Amino acid sequence: MKRLLTLSIVTTLFACKEEPKIDYVLFSGKIENPTVKSVSVFQGREKIKEIQLEQDGTFSDTLTVENGYYNLDHGREVAYMYLEKGDSINVSLDTKEFDETIKYSGIGSGKNNFLAEKILIEEKADIDISKVYAMEEPEFIAVMEDLKNSKVKSLESKENLSSEFKTTEKKNIDYDYLINLLNYPSYHKHFAKKAEFKASDDFMTRFSSIDYNNSKDYEALDSYKRLVQSHYAKKLRDSDNPSLIFDEVSNAGIDDLKEDFSKSLRYDISPSNENLKAFYDGIMKLSSDEKYKEEITAKYDKVSKLAKGMPSPAFVEYENHKGGTTSLKDLKGKYVYVDVWATWCGPCIREIPSLKEVEKQFHGKNIAFVSTSIDKASAHNTWVEMVKNKELGGIQLMADNDWNSQFVKDYAIEGIPRFILIDPDGNIVSADAPRPSNPKLVELFKELNI
Structure with missing residues (x-):
């Protein structure tokens, strides 16, 4: 009886023991022909971790992450990853052919191998931007749709991906497609040398139903973030009153957009900007980064002195x-x-x-x-x-x-x-x-x- 009681207690103890929750990612790999001595993992602009390479190019560490998209940086090369808590991922690549050789294995590798394949699809499409954007609307749309369909076909062929990830990636592919189309009118003007070009009404109707105020997608999807910023950048280019567009961005329901958009405009503080003062005021209104605002103010003060008729700075000897x-x-x-x-x-x-x-x-x-x-x-x-x-x-x-x-x-x-x-x-x-x-x-x- 005593033995049975002991076994019962032991069984109860084991039954009541809670499974430990894994809230990190095991991340390892090997870099052939490394160009620098580390790899870094970024989420957006934020560096999550820098991991030093061993002498043989291997590395190993744990990452504390939220489920989502990340960048793996090595030197000037970047790979896109999707990480989830509980993943155990090993990556291998050769810097001499970075995109062509990158491979993932382990728990969570399926998602990342697809993302690597998606980059190769773009490379194999071998799209010459100057030629494609010089095409007329129907031909240009056909090229962009072929690229989009190739990515979707690849995604749907993968059996080991969750439906949630596939749904998210279909959104990414759609947003990338829309960004390419959104850029067409201004790029076509330049590459086709048609200063007065305007896209047809049918072409522009594609953008009338897009929700540019989806804070969830803005936080999670870089493609949507770029689409929203491209949308407002286009409105700025086309507007006779940039201040109204800055007000629109300021009143949008996406908090991070204000800071992101203000920083995307740093190069618009330039002598060629006819609306220099409006852009400066708009950036200062949107940004809460005091250091950035100081940099922009210093640049604005400098650029303001480069107006037509002002004495030129000199080069000497x-x-x-x-x-x-x-x-x-x-x-x-x-x-x-x-x-x-x-x-x-x-x-x-x-x-x-x-x-x-x-x-x-x-x-x-x-x-x-x-x-x-x-x-x-x-x-x-x-x-x-x-x-x-x-x-x-x-x-x-x-x-x-x-x-x-x-x-x-x-x-x-x-x-x-x-x-x-x-x-x-x-x-x-x-x-x-x-x-x-x-x-x-x-x-x-x-x-x-x-």
């Missing part, structure tokens, strides 16, 4: 490819068209043929064409050779301190190529002049009787 140095004051009496570029900048290099044509057209006129490289000192020989090999014309200079050159800072340059036009008296004509490939540049030169 920049190395000249032909020998010696050149300063802006040496060119006084001529218009000066400055191309700020670098040997590593693809868009800069694509402008070279157009720049040569413009230089040829205005050869002998009262204008100096100056190309200022902001390459690092370590790339000096690369600059010397590229100028020689590509037979670059004009005055070829190298800035004294790459991105930290005073001229670059004074002109609030945060992206290249950047083109600047200065008049013969050293005053600003345009702190963000048209590119050589833009017909408006030659029109501007002719208006100035150059």
